[in-house]
Amino acid sequence: MTSLFNRENTLMSEQLTISSEDYSLLTDLYQLTMAACYRGENVHQKTACFEVFARRFPEGFGYAIAMGLAQVLEYLENFRFNDKQIKALQDTGIFASAPVEFWSLLTEGKFTGDVWAVEEGTAVFALEPLLRIEAPLWQAQLVETYLLNTLNYQTLIATRAARSRDVAGEKTTLLEFGSRRAFSPQASLWAARAALAGGFDATSNVLAALKLGEKPSGTMAHALVMALCALEGSEEQAFSAFHQYFPGAPLLIDTYDTIAAARELAVKVKAGKIKLTGVRLDSGDLVALSKQVKEILPDVSIFASGDIDEWEISRLKSKNAQIDGYGIGTRLVTGKPVNGVYKLVEIDGIPVMKQSSGKLSYPGRKQIFREFVKGKLKKDTLGLVSENYPDKQPLLKLFMKDGRRLEAPYTIETIRKRTAASVASLSAQIRNLDSSTSMPVEISASLQQLTEQTNKGNRE
Structure with missing residues (x-):
């Protein structure tokens, strides 16, 4: 042309x-x-x-x-x-x-x-x-x-956030995880702002959070578990390494065997070797897994992520899933437009x-x-x-x-x-x-x- x-x-x-x-x-x-x-x-x-x-x-x-x-x-x-x-x-x-x-x-x-x-x-x-x-x-x-x-x-984002908060209830933690799926870097900032204003507790978008005077929030990715497990010997060692630098931070426990990971952590928590505030589930049957993990780690908050939206929160609640908070990304920052x-x-x-x-x-x-x-x-x-x-x-x-x-x-x-x-x-x-x-x-x-x-x- x-x-x-x-x-x-x-x-x-x-x-x-x-x-x-x-x-x-x-x-x-x-x-x-x-x-x-x-x-x-x-x-x-x-x-x-x-x-x-x-x-x-x-x-x-x-x-x-x-x-x-x-x-x-x-x-x-x-x-x-x-x-x-x-x-x-x-x-x-x-x-x-x-x-x-x-x-x-x-x-x-x-x-x-x-x-x-x-x-x-x-x-x-x-x-x-x-x-x-x-x-x-x-x-x-x-x-x-x-x-x-x-x-x-x-x-659009504020409306989806408000609907999610309405369904989840006041006590449930809602985190905005949509930066990687927003339609552009600029959109990721606007999405984070609208989600927070619409009722979310925090965003993982560091730039957006700091510009808005908020504190960013997040956990870890599977890559850290896989890398440190391969290099240092086990998933347990990967968790220990992460907690050495970020004590008490939530741990992602579904990289390999969710229930086995929860049991390993329960032993360490009971022995007083670590202080664990939360774990995140990113895959699998969230209803069944959350119930099993809650039995193993009764005093630990359970966060769920992975294609979550207001309808999925409603479904999980109706099934009595033991979930204390959600990380919501793709389905929050995309969808049919207003x-x-x-x-x-x-x-x-x-x-x-x-x-x-x-x-x-x-x-x-x-x-x-x-x-x-x-x-x-x-x-x-x-x-x-x-x-x-x-x-x-x-x-x-x-x-x-x-x-x-x-x-x-x-x-x-x-x-x-x-x-x-x-x-x-x-x-x-x-x-x-x-x-x-x-x-x-x-x-x-x-x-x-x-x-x-x-x-x-x-x-x-």
Whole structure:
């Protein structure tokens, strides 16, 4: 395939990593071409309102936990184009017919809009906006890709984490082990953050943990047992060597014979030769093995890993497996996406809506009004920002004004507690793992009327 431009003048690098300087270019091409068109038509500074919402959640998800706002705000604060980036865009030749003023717009521009959003850790339902951008049209358009990337992915992970915590119970230890299966190094950091905020106790991702002010947690891999066993004589010697440097650390005991390893450890524990806090099982019949190991090592915590998810935790609990904690990786950080979309709902004060078959969107700037009865969520009403319900809680709040954050980011612990409280407020039917039931979202009379008026105006 022939290159469209001179490769020597591009931003080519073998290191496909992301820094805050790259934020502006981490977008789909059509965002830039549309922004150029807006500038050419002189509508680029018209105030636009876009909302992020999901029309539906993955099958079996009765709710979703909003997550990723902190990264959205950090991104918007650092949104800039530098001279090298603009030169690289010009060298593609794609923008040869674009208005010359487009380049001045990028050179001088930054995000100057407002951001309304639900707080991270809040349960939301289909059609409810997680976030609203109010900004000049060209800015609001360019930021779509990054916003959907972080909100969709972190919301998925936080929701899976919250479901796992709900099923496992408060006392069960949950560790995030997904770094090797996340879709990229960047995704591994976001997954660790979302899992912790969604209810997990710790992550094995060292970089993520330290950046978040958390303590990383993990055990060992089969490789250590196999290597030291081969070089030093036995599995028992491998365990002793590891405990010499990490006293009391959990040991992985299923490399060869799980029950034989447990018995060997029981002898050493009884003799006072080692202090053992936990063992990990990574394969086999976890129900039967955990029961046998618990009989041999009654005072030692048993951790399980290996293709664990919320459904597997539920199954193991139903079989009375003797498991005190889980390391959850692949099935946490992958799976069917939360397919959030970013849709224009108002431009220059004019409400707009999409009417494509199966992809209807509601017009106008909206608010979620939540009603509780004795601490339990009774009903959500999706209405217009101009409406007022004294007995209901509005969920979207202002987080950024004129491109500046209004408050410091919440801590992981604060978001974790909010997640737990939000899930606890939901009915058992909605929390069910295979739920076909979700909270019915009532459309207010004012929003319904605006929808009908906008729909009629579009047809005319």
